Amino acid sequence: MDTNHNAIRHLKYLRQSLSQNNESIGFFLSAGCPLAVQMPAGAWPLIPDVANLSLYVNEQLAADPKYTIMLGELVKAGKNKNNIEDTLSFVRSLYLVSAGGDVRGLSQNDLTALERKICSTIVSKLNMQLPNKETPYHKLGKWMKSIDRKVAVEIFTTNYDLLTEQSLEDLGVPYFDGFVGSRKSFFDLRAVEDSQIPNHWSRLWKIHGSINWVQESENGRAQVHRGSEVKEDASHIIYPSHLKYEESRKMPYLALMDQLSRFIRKKSSFLILSGYSFNDEHVNDTIVNALSANPTAMVLGLMFGNYEKDHTDGGKIETYPNAYRLAKSQHNLNIWTFDKAIIGTNLGAWSMSPHDEDADADILQFVISEKDPIEEGKLRKSIKLGDFSALTTFLQKIIGSTRELSNG
Structure with missing residues (x-):
């Protein structure tokens, strides 16, 4: 150089x-x-970066058996479980094909509930003021x-x-x-x-x-x-x-x-x-x-x-x-x-x-x-x-x- x-x-x-x-x-x-x-x-920090926000969501929802199943399937699909945006995309992609039967062990109702829990957990962490x-x-x-x-x-x-x-x-x-x-x-x-x-x-x-x-x-x-x-x-x-x-x-x-x-x-x-x-x-x-x-x-x-x-x-x-x-x-x-x-x-x-x-x-x-x-x-x-x-x-x-x- x-x-x-x-x-x-x-x-x-x-x-x-x-x-x-x-x-x-x-x-x-x-x-x-x-x-x-x-x-x-x-x-500090007021709001974590994506990596630490993802870890926070994983920790908060670790006791949910449906979330654990979903994370396991996400890893099998070659996705990054420590990127919350990958996680949301994965949940929503499963929801698309879930009508009429379970997908990777999760029903459409399971996936709807998971998306709402993930987003609510994100909101609780990001609802901060300067x-x-x-x-x-x-x-x-x-x-x-x-x-x-x-x-x-x-x-x-x-x-x-x-x-x-x-x-x-x-x-x-x-x-x-x-x-x-x-x-x-x-x-x-x-x-x-x-x-x-x-x-x-x-x-x-x-x-x-x-x-x-x-x-x-x-x-x-x-x-x-x-x-x-x-x-x-x-x-x-x-x-x-x-x-x-x-x-x-x-x-x-x-x-x-x-x-x-x-x-x-x-x-x-x-x-x-x-x-x-x-x-x-x-x-x-x-x-x-x-x-x-x-x-x-x-x-x-x-x-x-x-x-x-x-x-x-x-x-x-x-x-x-x-x-x-x-x-x-x-x-x-x-x-x-x-x-x-x-x-x-x-x-x-x-x-x-x-x-x-x-x-x-x-x-x-x-x-x-x-x-x-x-x-x-x-x-x-x-x-x-x-x-x-x-x-x-x-x-x-x-x-x-x-x-x-x-x-x-």
Whole structure:
């Protein structure tokens, strides 16, 4: 690897891109983001990542014999029992073929009950509130509110929690999430696709559902509603995957995935991924296909940690192999890890030239000098915007420059 990427130049470009008020700017927030919320001793994390959430659900339902049977069948099918989204997809796929008889020792009623128990357990763990108004989520909201934008900021998230909603509402940032109405809000596909909502309303697209989305039956027809409160005993719409297991649940999922594709296909769109590990193939395909169709778009994946991590055999392995594979063949998908980056399909370490030391302090503070683990006595450069907290601090630092640009 002979290529180096100048840290100062790329941070300045990022700041300039985020200072625009007339371009399509979006954020894709995933499971790593809640881990950036600082909590009192013993209370972290506020919300666990997918792996630890999966372990929690498995522990809570371990005494249920039907759940044990289902996990055993899931493992036989080559699925990962420590990925709750795999588990939900498996339960729902069995439900599809369960009419009229048992499937893998489980009846249709068993599978319905299992899905509800899994979702209720997830809701109990994810129904949390941000501890104060100085969190990374609030910093993102302050940046969104900082100027009167000509094009609405769009937030996509795979998270089911309500942390983004809480922060935006704390700050008085208006947003549209695809639902309309007040008593029993319902999903309005036309409003999503027509995009006639005022530009000062940000957009919030929860592509994997939410703990306050429920399915209810009305006049013999299933409908998805968004409630103002989280219901304990309800049919929650969590991870409504691309399996066509039920029309009413399929529609919000497919509509919001289409919206992700539509956003990236906009001229000069810029989407920043935070907390996303590129382990969802359907999301990956949507992003790459849209990028391939629109060479003016740019997607920047900000990854937590270094390019490589320690392996159990004592060597090193790639931390995010799926992300690297895609970025090395897609010129407008860039990946930044702490110590290296793939930019324009080229892998390189972060670097600085001598004259870069004169860059302004707001940029310099995000370039960190650390001891090189390989060459003794040498320092290497790091950019740690893959930490959601560092990213939102960067956003907060550029609020002033954003205002200057909009007034200039």
